[in-house]
Amino acid sequence: MTKELPAPTLLSPELLDEAYEQRLLERIRAGDRTACAECIDLHSAGVYRLALRMVGDPHEAEDIVQETFLNAFRTIDSFEGRSSLSTWLYRIAYNAALMRLRKKQPLHVSIEPYVDEEETATTPVQLFDWCCLPEEDFQTAEARNELERAIGELPEPLRAVFVLRELEGLSTEETAQALDLSVSNVKVRLHRARLWLRERLSGYFTELAQRSQERN
Amino acid sequence: MDAAVSHHTCKELLVSLSDYLDGEAAEALCAEIERHLADCEDCRVVVDTLRKTILLYRTLPPPSPPQTIRARLLHALELDKDAP
């Protein structure tokens, strides 16, 4: 039997309230400053997390948040409401992050640069069962850093899919809209990202498990 | 110590493991996967550690934005000034 996995729990009730969002949009379009501030309060944390996990640097992430809202309020009239406001904001932030990554590594970020690397990295090689580690070993600051670092090392085409779908809790459809991908592409990339991360974390947790076995 | 999962069935089932763990795989496929897992230690380890990986990420405390971000943002967007 499959044990139920918990759903990501980052979504606040306002984010799911369509009527509220509609009113908020109308107020922003009418130039209501409080509405803009409300929009920032509601969405800036999510935009910041995506930006941070894409570029890895807190200052740069903050710049991206600023660019995102500046850009969003400036072009709010072109927002057609085919996606939710948060999906649209994630999309703007993702494009801003991508532009920065491309500036830094113009050779690495092309259309499908990591295909081979992804293929090899998603074939399971690490086959030690580290699930037996005591739960407190998974909750240390070191382990959590390792989890964050691994996200930063995910091949770029997989990273945003993993962050939005798995960590921010967007649906497959919303993730596809935010990243301009097909639904099936989102599914494939999420699966590859999970396999890639399993492999990457196995290195760390296997060593931890073997060290504690030696001690006992 | 490490050996790649390379058996034909293993490779075929690998593609469906996310659907399986998300509860989105059809009943027949679930049954097939579970039959295979009963006999294949390697795949069992992959499934267990994959499930654990997903669980660790879903329960990872999210990074918080710096405390000052709101004030700086409102300032940059000129939303902290009095309305004209």
Ligand SMILES: [Zn+2]
């Ligand atoms: Zn197998």
